[in-house]
Amino acid sequence: MSGRASGGGLLRLSVEDLACRRSGRRVFAGLSFALGPGEALAVTGRNGAGKSSLLAILAGRLRPDAGRVAVADVGEAALPECLHAVGHRDGLKAALTAGENLAFAQALLGVPRIAPRPALERLGLGHAHDLPVAYLSAGQRRRVALARLLVCHRPLWLLDEPTAALDTASQGLLAGLMAEHRAAGGLVVAATHQALGLEDARTLALAAPEPGAAPSSVDADPEDWA
Numbered sequence: 001m002s003g004r005a006s007g008g009g010l011l012r013l014s015v016e017d018l019a020c021r022r023s024g025r026r027v028f029a030g031l032s033f034a035l036g037p038g039e040a041l042a043v044t045g046r047n048g049a050g051k052s053s054l055l056a057i058l059a060g061r062l063r064p065d066a067g068r069v070a071v072a073d074v075g076e077a078a079l080p081e082c083l084h085a086v087g088h089r090d091g092l093k094a095a096l097t098a099g100e101n102l103a104f105a106q107a108l109l110g111v112p113r114i115a116p117r118p119a120l121e122r123l124g125l126g127h128a129h130d131l132p133v134a135y136l137s138a139g140q141r142r143r144v145a146l147a148r149l150l151v152c153h154r155p156l157w158l159l160d161e162p163t164a165a166l167d168t169a170s171q172g173l174l175a176g177l178m179a180e181h182r183a184a185g186g187l188v189v190a191a192t193h194q195a196l197g198l199e200d201a202r203t204l205a206l207a208a209p210e211p212g213a214a215p216s217s218v219d220a221d222p223e224d225w226a
């Protein structure tokens with residue numbers, strides 16, 4: 001892993017003429033956008049429009065049907081080394097404490113930023129440091145998952161419905177974290193059905209899925225995010 005590139009560098013992301021096909025059905029096509037340091041993109045659209053699929057392609061977990069995703073200004077780092085992905089599932093080990101989960105993520109992802117305890121405190125969960133995640137509520141688990149954003153620096157945050165299970169106060173905390181990240185040159189791409197408090201974010205509205213289209217087979221699940 002390249003420390004400077006994925007850790008300290010600013011990143012530019014460009015997506016050109018991207019298309020996605022799942023179980024034989026075209027989900028979207030012709031998507032192009034570019035994001036530079038400090039910019040954010042809110043991806044909207046009805047259920048099944050392809051929001052999670054787009055994030056999975058950006059994360060390198062799903063192969064596009066056409067088009068390309070490119071990053072610049074990150075040295076030799078590959079795109080997956082430059083991003084955090086928080087999906088629908090929290091990706092936490094229930095038997096480990098919140099602190100242990102974050103320490104594991106920090107060791108795995110590299111480029112440490114702040115320690116697990118202060119990261120949990122930022123999310124209002126300092127008291128949960130030594131509690132097994134199994135004992136936490138859905139909203140508390142989501143906040144532990146979001147604390148992963150803080151224990152390692154990665155310039156691109158891919159967030160899939162990040163406010164799911166969060167109360168109003170926690171949504172405010174997340175909005176503050178995203179604002180700080182962007183102020184430091186980071187990028188945010190968030191799939192959402194509701195306002196996230198992303199100031200000056202651009203919006204990408206994915207079209208409604210074809211009527212009557214149901215998956216006939218299952219491919220790699222983008223929600224299986226660690």
Ligand SMILES: Nc1ncnc2c1ncn2[C@@H]1O[C@H](COP(=O)(O)OP(=O)(O)OP(=O)(O)O)[C@@H](O)[C@H]1O
Nearest residue numbers: 022047048049050051052053215217218219220221
């Ligand atoms: N693992 C999978 N295998 C096959 N098809 C899938 C898989 N996951 C999603 N799809 C299909 O891809 C299309 C886009 O799904 P996706 O989850 O990207 O939509 P979404 O906009 O994120 O929806 P939601 O708002 O419900 O989260 C849907 O038609 C869905 O049936």
